[in-house]
Amino acid sequence: MSKRTHTLSSSTKDKKLDAPRPSASIVLLSPENQVLLLHRVQTSSAFPSAHVFPGGNLSNFHDGTIPGPDDVKRHEDSLPYRLGAIRETFEESGILIAREGDANGNPLNLPNAERDIARKSIYKNEVRFVEWLRGVGGVADTDNLLPFTRWITPTNQPRRYTTQMYLYMLPLSISDDPAVSAAQSEAMIPTADGGAEITAARFDYASTWLEKQRKGEIVLFPPQYFLLHLLSQFLNKPTLGSLSSSELTDYYHSQREKLGSFLATVPTASEPKAVKHHTAQIPWADKVISPNMLGVRKSDKRAILGLDKPGPELTGTDRGGDWERVVLVKFAKHVARDVEVRNREEVLAEERQPGNGAKEAKL
Template sequence: MMPKGTRASSSAPKKVKTPPEPRPSSSIILLSPTNQVLLLHRVKTSTSFASAHVFPGGNLSDFHDGTLPPPGDAKRHEDSLAYRLGAIRETFEESGILLVRKGGKAGPLLNLPTSERDKARKAIYEGNISFGKWLESIGGVADTENLVPFTRWLTPPGLPKRFTTQMYLYMLPLETSPDPVLSAAQSEALIPTPDGGAEITAAHFDDVGTWLERPGRGEVILFPPQYFLLHLLSQFLTGAPAPGSLSPLMEHYSAQREKLRVFLDTVPTTTHPKAVNHPTSQIPWADKVISPVTLGLRHSDQRSILALDKPGAELKGSDRGGDWERVVLVKFGKGGPTNAEVRGREEVLVEERDAKAKDEAYSKL
């Protein structure tokens, strides 16, 4: 017992709040036959990415996708069959697009009537049948082999919900048979969802450049992961051929995809003279893990400077990492992130040092 009148020491250890365990999830950046990208519009009441446009995907399920290593195991944050099945299942549930081969891995993509898809989406969403069992019943095989890993994102500590999200690219064949679901998404039709529209209101394919322009016009909200990945894709997926071009359409889009594949496979992942010496430059895009860290607020416009090189608390001290060369500038507000921009890290930090030096010089006058 402390003597009367004695106050508790201010140096007593404070209880440290343990950050929530990241939930395993996966998403697909889906390319149409004309290299447009599919984004889904989330409702404003959504508990994650409210009102934003996001890639199709969601949380993994032991029932549908299989089990993962336990929390604390680094392999929990690695690409695996469970992540791939979850990505394909969630894409089907949310958009109706079925990335499944008929009869086997070498078969054509399965094209089911819309009514049959919607019935299956509801049954899978409600847990009345596992995704795997349903695939067996229709003679389908999930096309996991054609998913291309393209970064993993680990939510930083300090947020109420955290995810370890494996991102994939999937390129629909340049020649596909008529598909009513794809046609609806290309015309921005409403996509009936098994949850009755509680999370997703619409699915739409558009050019990468158009998606990147729309936030600036106040038409859509893109969070930093989506904006950053679309920015990388915009280097290669530049839209339709120029008017008067003699290049056949299929060759045009095929060439774009080939340049993208080379980019994804090339190590080092940067040509910047300083960044090329950073360890993250030796990590291919398939294996990069990104947990954004705020370096500070930009002097000129108070946008946050998000560094992308750290892999997150769960992988601290490992050989994992993201992208040192680039940062995302973004303004966070009640309405979501705005004014996003991808810039070179060194360029931005030099600007900040120069601005600080000018302020200090001015204050001495």
């Protein structure tokens, strides 16, 4: 995608914003197209008590160097982001997204005991991730990561990140992988950091995760809820009664094909006004979203978050997110509650009704 500028504008630099830290996460699909979420502890440094996708900060030691804070290329998909996403997923869940020998090899499968030793060594920076992989005859499967939006933390937050999200689909016949099998039954996972951040990992259907949030059983922050909302359009539990093994494989494969097409297709909006907005011509694979406050609903005090802006670091570029939708959310003690994705025009029309005006946001 072409850029109108290649460095940050002077107005953005003058604000002296804290540069967002590079990070990466993976929306990981099981052989049954369930989504992996990790449960973070209440004292976690980010997303406390929440269920999140595996991922974390990039490391120069493990992942390589990325462009500096004043370069817009810092906010683009690249090999360091892909390696960081795979490494962090391995550290946090034990699931290894790698191939035997080279990019064309079979999925690399190692015993849990060997994985756990490696996860701790990699976490402590005792060995580089790619060197350890090479030593066990594998390579990171970076080629099969599908970019699936980037999120830049708004400027009103004390810690800011530029997080590249990826989608990865585990092979439909990988059920013998011990780490995947454990997450399919919500295992309490031994973690490389001794349980300081993550307590459990589980695969479940996107719609099930959303329903658990609606019932107040789990915490989902806006990025996770929004992406699960999109996935729930395609990844549903079979409802056709008894299906043979081959029929199930065809069913899951068809879901994946439709999802892959969705990531690459434009326009990404359906309503006429939204289709005319320039963000509708940015595929989901390339969207950059920095949630911005549009107002507060008078009826339930939930914040209305716009998703179309890419953040100040990308001012003057042609990057952007999703204008057609907004996220409604209530924050209480730094925890997100009552998250919902709605049509932007519908929500704003509701707030324009007499006696139901939203409070204007103070940006």
